[in-house]
Amino acid sequence: MAEELERPGAEQWVxxxxxxxxxxxxxPGCRGCELWEPATQVVFSSGSAHARIVMVGEEPGDAExxxxxxxxxxxxxxLRRAIEEAGIAMEEVYLTNAIKHFSFVQRGKRRIHRKPDLAQMVACRPWLEAELRYVDPDLTVLLGASAARQVLGPGIKVTQQRGQVLTRETTLGERRFIPTVHPSSILRARERRHDAYAAFVADLKVVAKAV
Known part of the structure; x- marks a missing residue:
């Protein structure tokens, strides 16, 4: 019960x-889950409210x-380099995350990224739903499994469906989505980084053609 009280959800602040x-x-006033307290600040979004493309990641990192x-x-x-190589203008992109506060574990002076849990994802969902409603993009790009599941549900398989245009019925009507990997996974690839990056750019070229 105590944990539920700590996570009332963001809806009342939206x-x-x-x-x-x-x-x-x-x-900045959201207290929908406990992540606001250790974070430096909320990290909401960047880009035009009239962008044709919304790109959704998992959560902000230390730098963000x-x-x-x-x-x-x-x-x-x-990500920004890949967007440019794919032929997408940054002016056409609205960047955001499924979670608006940095989730981390403190190890000495370092803050190590911690994957948000399901309750935190659910608590933060009203913000993303409102963003997608207001921007109403031509296409939403889902960067990584967490973002894909936040928007399309647990049945989405990024490894199998990456780079594909998926059409789904939403509260706004029929909308299009493209899942792909999160750019952080490319940085972790090390010896396969070149190939992983090329595959990521190829996915974003699908985005460019689709809009």
């Missing part, structure tokens, strides 16, 4: 109107937590 600007203003902006660390820099 404004009912006002668009992306109102969401960004309200997000300090900067207050998504995808500014090593994985983010790799």
């Amino acid at each position: 404004p009912e109107s006002g668009g992306i600007a109102a969401l960004r203003r309200a997000a 937590d300090l900067a207050g902006e998504p995808f500014v660390g090593p994985a983010g820099k790799l």
Whole structure:
């Protein structure tokens, strides 16, 4: 029961109107789960509220937590390079995460990324749902399994369906999604990094053609 009280969910903090600007203003006050407390700040989103493409990651990392902006660390820099190589203009991209606070374990002076649990994902979902409603993109790119499951449910298999345009019925009507890997997985690939990066760019080229 105590754990449930710590995770009331974000819904009560999500404004009912006002668009992306109102969401960004309200997000720092969210207490929907316990992740807000150890984090430096909320990391909401970047990019135009009228973007044609939304890219959704799992959660901010250490660099993002300090900067207050998504995808500014090593994985983010790799993502931005891949977006450019795929022929997508950054002006057409809205970047966000399924979780808005950095989840980590403190080890000495280092903060090590910790995968958010299901309850935290559920608690934070109203923010992402509101973002997708307001931006209403032509295509949503799901970066990694956590983001894909947050949006499309547990049945999605990124390794099998990456780079494919998936059409799903949503509360906004029929919408299109493309799952792919999270750029952090490419950084972890080491000896296979070149091939992993090339495959990632190929997925993003599918995105470019689809819009």
